[in-house]
Amino acid sequence: MADGRFAPSPTGDLHLGNLRTALVAWLFARRAGSRFLLRMEDLDPATRHERHVVAQQRDLAAIGLDWDGEVVCQSARLDRYHAAIDHLTASGLTYPCYCTRREVHEAAAAPQGPYPALAYPGTCRHLSVAERAEREAAGRLPALRLRADGVTVRFTDRCRGLVEGAVDDLVLRRRDGVPAYNLAVVVDDAAQGVEEVVRGDDLLDSTPRQLHLAALLGLPAPCHAHVPLVLGPDGARLAKRHGGVTLADRLAAGQTVTGVVGMLAASLGLADRGEPLTAVDLLDRFDPTRLSRRPWVLTDPDGRPDRPTADRS
Numbered sequence: 001m002a003d004g005r006f007a008p009s010p011t012g013d014l015h016l017g018n019l020r021t022a023l024v025a026w027l028f029a030r031r032a033g034s035r036f037l038l039r040m041e042d043l044d045p046a047t048r049h050e051r052h053v054v055a056q057q058r059d060l061a062a063i064g065l066d067w068d069g070e071v072v073c074q075s076a077r078l079d080r081y082h083a084a085i086d087h088l089t090a091s092g093l094t095y096p097c098y099c100t101r102r103e104v105h106e107a108a109a110a111p112q113g114p115y116p117a118l119a120y121p122g123t124c125r126h127l128s129v130a131e132r133a134e135r136e137a138a139g140r141l142p143a144l145r146l147r148a149d150g151v152t153v154r155f156t157d158r159c160r161g162l163v164e165g166a167v168d169d170l171v172l173r174r175r176d177g178v179p180a181y182n183l184a185v186v187v188d189d190a191a192q193g194v195e196e197v198v199r200g201d202d203l204l205d206s207t208p209r210q211l212h213l214a215a216l217l218g219l220p221a222p223c224h225a226h227v228p229l230v231l232g233p234d235g236a237r238l239a240k241r242h243g244g245v246t247l248a249d250r251l252a253a254g255q256t257v258t259g260v261v262g263m264l265a266a267s268l269g270l271a272d273r274g275e276p277l278t279a280v281d282l283l284d285r286f287d288p289t290r291l292s293r294r295p296w297v298l299t300d301p302d303g304r305p306d307r308p309t310a311d312r313s
């Protein structure tokens, strides 16, 4: 048993890649007879839209995914995140950073060694009191960063095997005062008793950061399965512009819900092409050890019956 979750950000409609990850996360949990939780990662006020929260839940339910208990919304849990940040600050593990996003991009070299892309190079780590005062006087609002001391974290991912990554001085609280994703996810997964995090492998780089934060906060760490992303026909990460990428698009183009679930299942090597299926049908077929390590390229952007190029090796 390992309780799982799906944690979308309500920034728009879920696309087939999101639905596929949600389906895999649900299969991991339900096949093990575990709880499956839904959390809306709606911390960013600029992208918080109730209509997306509603539409995302509607689409997950439509493809046959169910979840236990109330849906948790991060926007209602700010106190917990600030308490965790205060705890780290009281332990001397944070510092204010005055860099703009642009400055970080310019200063961050291409990924180096075990560091993630855009790893923060530590520009503000050793500012003197006078240097801080100078920046504040110039009206710069600081973000708060973790003093990670270049620690390296290793973990075993159920899809990717042994992964090692260095932790950079990640942001804990943004300049606008909003707690950062990496912090909130760690606090929430622990508070909700999540034992297995199944998510897109675009977040693989963040996992060493999150495991390190969990250790610093004395929180239990979940295990991980990072599922390959879905790509559009041009090889870029699937996006709205590819067309035909949401459930609504597919239904409008004449596909059925079981057709869409069958297409996702085929992309996971769990079904033959064109086989209509429900999520429950897949419970007996799902084998976490046989998940593909390669991305799935969606070749039918306009919603015609699919021609998946799933790697079933």
Ligand code: GLU
Residues within 6 Å of the ligand: 006, 007, 008, 009, 041, 185, 198, 199, 200, 203
């Ligand atoms: N909210 C994140 C996203 O939609 C996922 C977070 C996670 O699964 O840890 O990309």
